[in-house]
Amino acid sequence: MEEFQGAINSFQKDWLQLQEKHSSLVMSLYKLKEEETSCVRSVKHCRNYMKLLKHEIASLQKNATGDEITILEKAKIDILKKEYVLRDIEDVLPRTPGLYLRVVLGALNISFANKEDKFRYKNDYERFKIIISGICAFLAFLLYFYVQNRIVDTIFHFLLVWYYCTLTIRERILIANGSRIKGWWNISHFMSTAYSGIMLIWPRSRSYDEFRDQFMLFCLYLSK
Numbered sequence: 001m002e003e004f005q006g007a008i009n010s011f012q013k014d015w016l017q018l019q020e021k022h023s024s025l026v027m028s029l030y031k032l033k034e035e036e037t038s039c040v041r042s043v044k045h046c047r048n049y050m051k052l053l054k055h056e057i058a059s060l061q062k063n064a065t066g067d068e069i070t071i072l073e074k075a076k077i078d079i080l081k082k083e084y085v086l087r088d089i090e091d092v093l094p095r096t097p098g099l100y101l102r103v104v105l106g107a108l109n110i111s112f113a114n115k116e117d118k119f120r121y122k123n124d125y126e127r128f129k130i131i132i133s134g135i136c137a138f139l140a141f142l143l144y145f146y147v148q149n150r151i152v153d154t155i156f157h158f159l160l161v162w163y164y165c166t167l168t169i170r171e172r173i174l175i176a177n178g179s180r181i182k183g184w185w186n187i188s189h190f191m192s193t194a195y196s197g198i199m200l201i202w203p204r205s206r207s208y209d210e211f212r213d214q215f216m217l218f219c220l221y222l223s224k
Contacts (some may be wrong), residue, residue: 087178153199
């Protein structure tokens with residue numbers, strides 16, 4: 001019984017420590033939120049101010065002479081440098097998702113806290129593409145050469161819809177966090193989602209059967 005009482009007392013100490021850590025964490029998160037909000041306001045203010053300064057510089061350069069031109073050029077270069085710094089600052093601040101992500105995910109903060117998180121997410125995105133595209137290539141090969149079954153076709157088309165829809169979401173998150181994914185690449189996946197959806201709801205018919213094999217070959221080509 002004494003050992004049990006000792007275990008209870010030890011657990012009680014651990015429990016109190018947990019509560020203290022939780023309270024400290026909540027306070028830190030609250031303070032972080034306040035700092036983020038303040039920083040976002042400052043970034044907007046500085047960006048608007050720099051726009052005004054650039055407009056003023058452009059206006060003054062029209063009639064500037066001698067040393068004035070040098071001063072204005074230095075100011076212009078300084079503003080450009082500060083714009084690059086602002087981009088780095090914005091990388092760690094909360095971001096408002098675009099229309100597509102707001103519809104799919106809601107008003108969710110999609111920014112990564114640091115570059116390591118962004119790098120991990122990008123690696124996970126690439127790994128996801130490799131694995132699922134490999135599965136799609138295998139299924140397309142199987143369906144083209146060996147299997148002629150509408151139910152299996154439907155499963156394959158559903159996989160494609162899910163795959164491309166997931167890609168568009170992940171790519172939009174990466175683009176919002178500064179990734180250099182090209183717009184046309186993301187749009188192509190929107191189109192792939194659409195044509196996969198058409199294949200999914202296309203009823204079994206002569207027209208479907210005539211187009212099916214071409215579509216499977218097309219999927220094999222995309223998965224290479």
